[in-house]
Amino acid sequence: MLFMGAFAMLLFTDVKADSRLINKLDIWDIWTYNYNASHWIEQANLHAGTQMYGDAPQITISSLPATLEGADWIQTAYGSKAFSQSKLATFELAGDADVFIVHNRKIDKKPDWLKSYNKLSEKVENSTGEIFDVYKRSFKRNDKVSLGSNGSMDHSMYSVAVKPIGNPPALPKPTGKIYDIVKFGAKGDNQTVNTVAIQKAIDACTADGGGSVYIHDGIYVTGTLELKDNVTLFVQAGSILRASSNHADYPQKICAFKYYRGNEHYQLIYAEGKKNIGITGGGIIDGFSHGDNWPWRGKSNEHERPRLIRMVQCTAVNVRDITLIRPANWTQLYEACDNVKLINVRVRAYTGQHNQDGIDISSCNGVEVKNFYAMTGDDAICLKAMSQKPTENIFVDGVVARYANCNAVKIGTETHGDVKNVHVKNVVANTRYSIAIEAVDGSNIDGVTYENILLTSCSSPLFIRAGDRGRTYEGGPKKAPVGSIKNVTIRNVRNTDIGYVDMRNGPGVGAAIGGIPDSKIENLLIEDCDFLFYGSIQDTTLIYTAPPENRDKYPEFNIYGTCPAYGLYLRHVDNVTLKNVSIRSKNPDVRPAIVMDDVDKYNFSNLNCEEFPMTQPAPIWHKQKDNPKRVK
Structure with missing residues (x-):
């Protein structure tokens, strides 16, 4: 038999995707009739007023500390709060970065994986009145970040933010002739229909x-x-x-x-x-x-x-x-x-x-x-x-x-x-x-x-x-x-x-x-x-x-x-x-x-x-x- 135990880990060494800092997001919260993983969305520009979860449009972030404004972030799935296994998701970092976990304050017993993060004095609040504490840990470029369970299915799911340490890596840009849709009147506000x-x-x-x-x-x-x-x-x-x-x-x-x-x-x-x-x-x-x-x-x-x-x-x-x-x-x-x-x-x-x-x-x-x-x-x-x-x-x-x-x-x-x-x-x-x-x-x-x-x-x-x-x-x-x-x-x-x-x-x-x-x-x-x-x-x-x-x-x-x-x-x-x-x-x-x-x-x-x-x-x-x- 010729099975290569490691080949699966080597498949995506060249992937350039996700956000400025977040690469190769991988989620394990998926099986028959469980749709949570497809609602995890990596993106840029975390800000107050944005939808907190990919599968819950009614819940938005109402207040956000300046520390997290403009961060790259992962919009997780609200339903992932029920995930109970040890490895929920992983991603890799394109540069040195601080990773922030925005975790529900009402969860008294924090999951073990979060113990390596330091609790900050800042907080985040959402439109339902829930308060989330902010935890931070520093990582190096190319480090793989592992995320575990929420620690409780009775309280809302955490979110993830990432900010660069020092100069951030450059974003990919097109070469040759460039036709910027903003110059043609497009608005990236998640509301305007920009088809024309x-x-x-x-x-x-x-x-x-x-x-x-x-x-x-x-x-x-x-x-x-x-x-x-x-x-x-x-x-x-x-x-x-x-x-x-x-x-x-x-x-x-x-x-x-x-x-x-x-x-x-x-x-x-x-x-x-x-x-x-x-x-x-x-x-x-x-x-x-x-x-x-x-x-x-x-x-x-x-x-x-x-x-x-x-x-x-x-x-x-x-x-x-x-x-x-x-x-x-x-x-x-x-x-x-x-x-x-x-x-x-x-x-x-x-x-x-x-x-x-x-x-x-x-x-x-x-x-x-x-x-x-x-x-x-x-x-x-x-x-x-x-x-x-x-x-x-x-x-x-x-x-x-x-x-x-x-x-x-x-x-x-x-x-x-x-x-x-x-x-x-x-x-x-x-x-x-x-x-x-x-x-x-x-x-x-x-x-x-x-x-x-x-x-x-x-x-x-x-x-x-x-x-x-x-x-x-x-x-x-x-x-x-x-x-x-x-x-x-x-x-x-x-x-x-x-x-x-x-x-x-x-x-x-x-x-x-x-x-x-x-x-x-x-x-x-x-x-x-x-x-x-x-x-x-x-x-x-x-x-x-x-x-x-x-x-x-x-x-x-x-x-x-x-x-x-x-x-x-x-x-x-x-x-x-x-x-x-x-x-x-x-x-x-x-x-x-x-x-x-x-x-x-x-x-x-x-x-x-x-x-x-x-x-x-x-x-x-x-x-x-x-x-x-x-x-x-």
Whole structure:
């Protein structure tokens, strides 16, 4: 096994983001149905009158000592007061700095982590009349600051402020031609809707041959913005570009390119048919979606809710050093684009709203994703092909998914065009579901490698499915043909824990790797892997009863219900190799570790399959063999 215990800590050494002093904010207050982490927002210019918590707009800071005025700060989540574990959040310092903790005075027993801070005589008061004491500790440049629990869930959450010691580090600034949105009339007061002013700056920039549209020193509210040729949107660290909560500020952007979901016309940042465009600066773009009930409501209504970023048929797209938070739909969609770089992008997108994917890449050619940090309400990274244009040459290197409410990495489901040459490596994820490869709408998936993946929790460590849902789109085939999956490598994948599946067939689902009789999965290599499953099933009928094919069903890891194997269920597969693979169960289980059903040409070597006294008929079983002996 080749697992690198330290690689996750090395992924983000080049990230330039957050604020002048606050870098690499990481929050652990996130799990299923817990949305607090996405409401932590690092920013500049702490001042009286500002909203104290990201998830409680009714609570503001009413008085603030001069010591803290103008500080960089972290607007925490009010709900994080209930977090009880030792490590709540961390961040790194871009320069020598004093870190201040604004902590509720009514909490008599202070948490242990706060004891290293010195209590000052100053106080902070909020609009509900609560008083907070101020604690200070000095740190050096590049120090990592660890934050612990509030110490009480009965009193309001603390806040964090940071001020420089000596000269502060320089903020990143755009180079070349600069188009300052303030000079076009924009106001960073978190109230004025600046759509017209910012769009004027974009239009002037492209008319002059290109440059950077400069967003700085404030929180700028806007509706839909359309990027143009040779324009980079530069949101400076410490500043926020915030989406308006008024649907009227989002005119429909109807694209000419035909693809599935082409009729979803609302976006915050939009571009079609443009070249040499980018988003950068180290700041934050905030979709301002607080949850399923406000301001964007509904499920299965993606056509009504704006995506944060949508680019269609664009060339030379460069999105880097930016934090994207609280989208009302997918965070970012790149459709039919060529030469796309997504570098050092951080996404916090789990607020209870539906469809909060981290990155969606569809029908693109030549995409590099590097150093991606995410917490998402849906898939962290999702590769699709929603038109007949193939998705090809996709390279993903370095992903930390603090939490993905669906899959950490997924190909599918909307794969109408082919998918070719995909390489995903160096992933650490806490995922509710799995890592997945799916072809059910006509795509031919050929040449996929997933390697060096560590899942700290999941429902199933692997899911591969070729099916025949046959869904199509306007301008596409009348019915999508049956697709295929071949030449797939799963290498050095490990999960250290497995969750009790609170939905989708309960515990012990197993890992489904299945085609259909007329479209077998071909040439599958699984090597150097260590899989842990939940197990716990004692019903022997599940072993000998063939699950329904479900060839036209939505592909999910429970496509067969509870599998005949506690581990790998290989069905309709041609030429599979398992090499140096360990399969274990968290709980005793009656089923085999591996069951093969309509599997041709298999080659197994150096397998370690856990078995139990009640295991039947064998730890590894081919269902079409008359004598169910152990497979060598």
